[in-house]
Amino acid sequence: MSAAAAGKTGRWPWIWPAVALVMALPSLGVGGFAGSSWLWVPVVVALVGTVLAAVHHAEVVAERVGEPFGTLVLAVAVTVIEVALIVSLMLADDTPNMALPRDTVYAAVMIIITGMVGLCLFAGSLQHGEQQFQLHGVSAALATLAALAVFTLVLPNHTTSTPGPSFSPSQLGFVASVSLVLYIAFVNVQTVRNRHYFLDEGDTTDDCTPPPPRPARQPMGWTLLALVVALVGVVLLAKSLAPGITAVLDSVGAPEAATGVFIAALVLLPESLAAFRAARANRLQTSLNLSIGSALASIGLTIPVVAVLALSMGWTLELGLGAREVELLWLSLLVCTLSLGTGRTTLLHGAVHLVIFGVFLFTTIVP
Numbered sequence: 193m194s195a196a197a198a199g200k201t202g203r204w205p206w207i208w209p210a211v212a213l214v215m216a217l218p219s220l221g222v223g224g225f226a227g228s229s230w231l232w233v234p235v236v237v238a239l240v241g242t243v244l245a246a247v248h249h250a251e252v253v254a255e256r257v258g259e260p261f262g263t264l265v266l267a268v269a270v271t272v273i274e275v276a277l278i279v280s281l282m283l284a285d286d287t288p289n290m291a292l293p294r295d296t297v298y299a300a301v302m303i304i305i306t307g308m309v310g311l312c313l314f315a316g317s318l319q320h321g322e323q324q325f326q327l328h329g330v331s332a333a334l335a336t337l338a339a340l341a342v343f344t345l346v347l348p349n350h351t352t353s354t355p356g357p358s359f360s361p362s363q364l365g366f367v368a369s370v371s372l373v374l375y376i377a378f379v380n381v382q383t384v385r386n387r388h389y390f391l392d393e394g395d396t397t398d399d400c401t402p403p404p405p406r407p408a409r410q411p412m413g414w415t416l417l418a419l420v421v422a423l424v425g426v427v428l429l430a431k432s433l434a435p436g437i438t439a440v441l442d443s444v445g446a447p448e449a450a451t452g453v454f455i456a457a458l459v460l461l462p463e464s465l466a467a468f469r470a471a472r473a474n475r476l477q478t479s480l481n482l483s484i485g486s487a488l489a490s491i492g493l494t495i496p497v498v499a500v501l502a503l504s505m506g507w508t509l510e511l512g513l514g515a516r517e518v519e520l521l522w523l524s525l526l527v528c529t530l531s532l533g534t535g536r537t538t539l540l541h542g543a544v545h546l547v548i549f550g551v552f553l554f555t556t557i558v559p
Contacts, residue, residue, distance in 0.1 A: 204241070204244075204245065205244075205245040205248040205249055205418065205422075206245075206418055207245075208238065208241035208242045208244070208245040208422070208425075209242055209245055209246070209418055209421040209422040209425050210421070211238050211241065211242070211425075212238050212239070212241075212242040212422070212425025212426065212428070212429050213421065213424070213425050213428070215234065215235055215238045215429060215432075216425060216428030216429050216431070216432055235429055235432060235433045235436070236433065238425075238429060239426065239429045239430070239433060239458070240458065240461065242422050242425045242426050242429060243273055243426060243458060243459070243461065243462065244461065244462050245418075245422045246269055246273060246419060246422035246423055246425075246426060247266070247269065247270065247273075247462035247463075248462075249269075249415055249416075249418045249419035249422060250265055250266045250268075250269035250270070250419055251266060252415050253265050253266075253412070253415055253416060253419060254266045256412060256415075263379050263382070263383050263485075264379065267375075267379075267489040267493055268493070269419065269423065270459060270463075270486075270489060271489065271493040271494055271497060272423050272426075272427075273423065273426050273459055274296065274300075274455065274456075274459045274490065274494050275494060275497050275498060275501075276423075276426055276427040276430045277296075277426075277430045277455045277458065277459065278292055278293055278296055278455060278494070278498060279498075279501065280427075280430035280431045280433070280434040281430070281434045281437060281438065281451055281455065283434070284434035284435050284437070284438040285438060288507065289448060289451070290507060290508060290509050290510045291448065291449075291509075291510040292448070292451060292452055292455075293494070293495070293498045293509055293511070294345065294357075294452075294509070294510060294511045294512070294513065295448065295449045295451065295452025295453075296451075296452040296455045296456050296490075296494075297344065297345065297452075297456075297490055297491055297494060297495065298345055298452065298513060298517060298521070299449070299452040299453040299455070299456035299457075299556075300456035300459070300460060300486070300487060300490040300491075301337070301341055301345075301487050301490065301491070301521070301524075302520065302521070302524060302549070302552045303453075303456055303457060303460055303464075303549070304460065304483050304484065304486055304487040304490075305337070305483075305484070305487060305524050305525065305528045305545070306524050306527075306528075306545045306546070306548045306549035306552060307545070307546070307549035307552075308460065308463075308464050308467055308468075308483045308486075309480070309483050309484075309528065309532075309542075309545055310541075310542045310543070310544070310545025310546035310548070310549055311464075311468060311471075311542070311545075311546065312467050312468060312470075312471035312476070312479045312480070312483065312542070313471070313476075313531070313537045313538075313539075313541050313542030313545060314539055314542025314543060314545075314546060315468060315471055315472055315542070316471035316472060316474065316476055316479070316537070316542075317537060317538050317539040317541075317542055318539060319472055319474075320474045321538075322536055322537070322538055323471075323474065323476040323536070323537050324476065324535055324536050324537075325392075325476045325477040325480055325532075325535060325537075326389050326390065326391070326477055326535070327532075327533070327534070327535040328386070328389040329382070329386075329389035329390040329477070329480075329481070330477075330480050330484070330532050331532075331533075332378070332381060332382075332386075332389065333378065333382075333480075333481075333484040333485065333488065334484065334525075334528060334529055334532065336374055336375075336377075336378045336488060337484060337487050337488055337491075337525075338525050338529075339374060340371055340374055340375075340488065340491040340492055340495075341491065341521060341525065343367050343370060343371060344367060344371060344491055344495050344511055345511060345512065345513050345517075345518075345521065346512065346513060346518055346521070347367070347512075348510075348511040348512035349512035349513070349518075351363060354508070356510065356512075357510050357511060357512025357513070358508050358509060358510050358511060358512065359509070359511065361503055364499050364502065364503065364509065365499065365503060367495075367499075368495055368496040368499035368500070369496070371491060371492050371495050371496055372492060372493070372496045374492060375488055375489065375491075375492025375493060376492075378488060378492070382481070382485070390477065390481050391477065392475045392476075392477040392478055437451070437454065438451070441454075446557065447556065447557070447559055449556050449559075450556060450557065453553070453556055456490070459490075460486055460490075463482050463483070463485075463486045464483075466482050467479040467480075467482040467483045470482065476537065480532070516555060516559070520548070520551070520552055520555070523548065524548055524552075527544055527545065527548060528545070531544065531545065
């Protein structure tokens with residue numbers, strides 16, 4: 193990579209965190225334009241840019257510290273972003289929305305296993321025909337995802353300790369602990385014990401071939417500082433943006449579940465772009481690693497963090513899905529298991545996933 197290209201790549205991740213802090217000053221009581229009706233559009237733009245910058249810096253840190261800690265650094269950064277958005281929008285109204293964590297996690301799972309996976313399969317097959325991947329790695333990821341999804345989104349509907357789609361405090365703590373254990377176990381398998389299951393064909397990560405030279409990067413200390421600033425900027429922007437987003441959704445008559453779709457789409461944007469590029473480059477295994485790994489982190493880390501907050505604040509989270517959502521979740525997991533069950537994919541597999549994604553979006557807006 194030329195010096196000019198490296199410089200071009202390296203500027204925007206450093207600019208957006210500073211922009212975020214300036215834009216978020218009204219949420220700290222500095223300035224007086226936080227309530228202006230026109231402000232939410234540039235704030236959304238700044239929030240998207242800062243999320244992308246935070247993920248970029250987290251990826252740089254992850255690359256330098258190596259596995260398995262690199263994957264955890266990236267996952268923790270994304271979790272901070274997701275939890276900040278969830279909590280900010282939960283508390284935006286006078287009555288906290290205790291169903292928002294459920295709506296966000298459900299939306300993340302559906303966006304990934306139907307929308308993101310479907311787009312990658314469709315685009316990759318459109319350009320390269322039939323594509324292949326390692327069945328062992330994808331099967332392990334799907335098995336873990338199915339268990340996490342059922343534990344957190346379906347099981348609350350069938351417990352009897354508390355009424356409604358919620359866990360008792362002890363049940364919530366137990367399920368949160370189990371979710372975290374499953375996620376850590378998967379990361380260990382993916383990055384240490386069986387990492388060869390998750391490599392693209394021809395990937396030389398595990399052999400002795402030296403890696404290609406990389407462009408010069410900023411010192412580690414500056415990268416960590418930029419990551420922290422970006423995460424703080426996301427938290428502050430989410431706080432200042434929450435009332436505006438809630439008001440806009442209310443004004444158009446969108447159901448409360450649409451807020452969860454907004455959060456999930458924003459958080460998953462960086463990984464979605466990377467997964468799409470990998471599929472187009474005929475690296476479907478990498479694409480699926482990014483896609484399904486994002487869903488696993490969304491449940492395996494976000495639910496434990498939100499559970500700790502709920503237990504400490506005395507909240508009763510509504511985690512159980514409605515009947516319509518449960519049916520769509522089961523259908524999506526089944527289709528994902530079938531379409532990724534042979535190690536080969538075609539354009540038809542991608543089309544089926546995208547159709548289910550369309551049904552999910554439509555029934556969210558028009559329940």
